Amino acid sequence: MSTNQQARQKKKYNWAPYVLILPSLVYLAVFFAWPMVRGLTLAVWNDEANLILQVEASQNSDEAGKLPQGTAVAILDQQGNEVPVDELDEGNLQTEIWYQITGLGTDGAPISGWVPEARIRVREENDAGTPTGGSVRTKLGSDADPLTTIYAAENEASEIVGQLEARTEVTIDGLTVLEVWYLVRGVDEDGTTVEGWSPSRYIQVFEEGTNGRVDRGNSGALTSEYVQKMVNDRFFWPALGTTLLLMVLIIPIQFILAIIMALVIQANLKGQGLFLYVFAIPLAASDLAVGIVWFSIFTTNGYLNTILQGLGIIDAPVTYLSAETRYWIIIAIVLAEVWRATSIVMVIVVSGLQAISSEVLEAAELFGAGLWQRLRHVILPLLKPSLQVALILRTILALQVFAVVVALSGGDIVTVLARETYRQYFDFRNLNVAASFAGFILLISMVSAVFYLRTIRTQEEVGA
């Protein structure tokens, strides 16, 4: 083969791996990235932050201005506007029915047109409950115009077809349900007065009917409101504190134990296979089950008290898991977590140890390193990549600790970040604050992962 041909062959790109990885990328995007981004937006995005006012009482008209949620407004005018039937049940939505009627005018000629519901008393309905006939209402008040105006279309701005006297019998040929639009005036964030039309569904009207407030907006905006709510939540600082405390307590204990366990397994003792199995058993238990097991040990009538009483060390059962003995709950959580999750670290460390060549360890021994020096100068540095993985994994898992805490403390005496996420979501039904908590956990997880990757650098040693 000539060099030219070789060069041409090299240029041929190998697409197969990308084609093979495509399904997983699609899967990741659809079932992970997209929902996660959507979920996290809840924490910082207020869907109803601003109400956009229109120049005219129509969605198609120009924008007159924006009023933030909660702004007090004066209601200057109102008007009905057609609305899709499936939107009629939205909160605050005010409706107005217009009837299409036919009746005899003052001159005896029949008049056909539209009139708002306030002017018609319905007297006949068909079997389906649709009005079919009625009469024109009398206007109250002495100086009122006794005539009722009939319009060409279902709004008061349309052409006037004619007028009907009070009590005129009419047939109802059809009806349209309209949403009321208000012409409102309010002061926006910049201090400028804005005036414009808004559908009634966004406005809460006060009793007099002349004032109201923007109940919710129809356009979203970034907000720190939910994050502030989270930080100001009375459980936030205790939850963060406990989570970090548990991390600081659990991770070092786990790593020391895991390294010792891994070294024991690697020491080629008799029955080392058994050690591995025994050490790995807790991996199979669910964290809630582990929490319940340790609860049954530490509860007032639990195993610990029974044994201590049986040995005569204490006379009466001690209450460990109460608000007054919070440290016992922490101890119980640490014990349960260490018991449950140390073996995952151990498994990673064992695999890391197996990757260290035995000749390297022998060389260290031969060149004068004792057990401790071998551990410090050779084994631990060579375990760095494994420890890094384990550390990231364990930190992320420690930030998610939940079931054990709930099982041992009920989730109120001692609380953690994951527990608060759950509380906001299920107990308070506050999706946005729950999303803030979840996002906060994600943020610390990522920051710590990056921190570990940066501080425990191994590139220059392992690089090709």
Add this chain to the structure above:
Amino acid sequence: MADIKIENVTKRFGDFIAVDDATLTIRENEFVVLLGPSGCGKTTLLRAVAGLGMADEGRIRIGDRDVTYLPPRDRNISMVFQSYAIFPHMKVSDNIAFGLKMRKTDPKLIDKRVKQSAEMMHIEGMLDRYPSKMSGGQRQRVAVARALAMDAEVLLMDEPLSNLDALLRLEMRAELKKLLADINATTIYVTHDQIEALSMGDRIAVMKDGIIQQCDAPGVVYDMPSNKFVGGFIGNPPMNFMTGQIRQDGDQVRVNIGDFSLTPAPAMQPLLRDYNKEQIIIGIRAENMETFNTSTDDALKVSVQVVEPLGSQNLLTVKIGDGTVKVSTHPTFQIAPDEDVWLRFPADKIRWFDHESEMALYP
């Protein structure tokens, strides 16, 4: 400086006896090569000396100290491992300095020693590199430099060249030999490569099945193997073996190979007269046979099967009886396959082996 005494050392792995009652004395500053096929116990014996695998029986002495049960670091030894075993997370300088640091040597002395050994191995320009950025040959040099820096009484080398490519191995072989001649250390060198053993060692201890078969200078091991195994293992091509029939012919003992009759050297006669078996193994090296194109007295006529021109010699494969024999000839010797050639066996070049025990018979 110290000598090494290996006394009746036995090492077992379960039922398998890796080293069987090995006794070997290595004199001060001597370079002894442990040579044998894989699984012969040579590495196990070296590790027993290193302290990386304790002997089950016997004693090991370095100088006047009994080190049999001492941990490696108390034996005052240093070692070069087969896979180099340099620490991948340390720079070259830290690798070389490792042993000295563990001994809490004075930092100035460490610096000096690191420089010296790096210069000896010509890697003084690589002290700040990590091993992952080095080639196999360079790592090998680091491993040797690390062993040299210890300045130990005993230097152990476990197949240090076996992971290098052929050309590099040749180069390093000469370099190591010169280096080890210059420094003062009693050296045990393990290899399965008999050329390495012949070219480097002061003495070669040939091992098989955990037993030291012979321990002598390279020339002696080559020329006077103690048994059939040693003769067959050492040399390229290995020694040729044929089975001969003992025949009394008056005062003389003669040995027949098929119809061909050999007269052993006079010195061998009394020995062979007392040899009470009918068959005997005849051993002769390829280069020790005389070859003729034409019929010659006392020469065996054989047919050439293969001719391998190797530049410095022509190697012939000829058929004798049921077996084949390798014959080395001068490159100018003209012969083609299927032609006949006459071989003469000089009596003083023939080695005799007991047919049953396969032990060599020397007067």
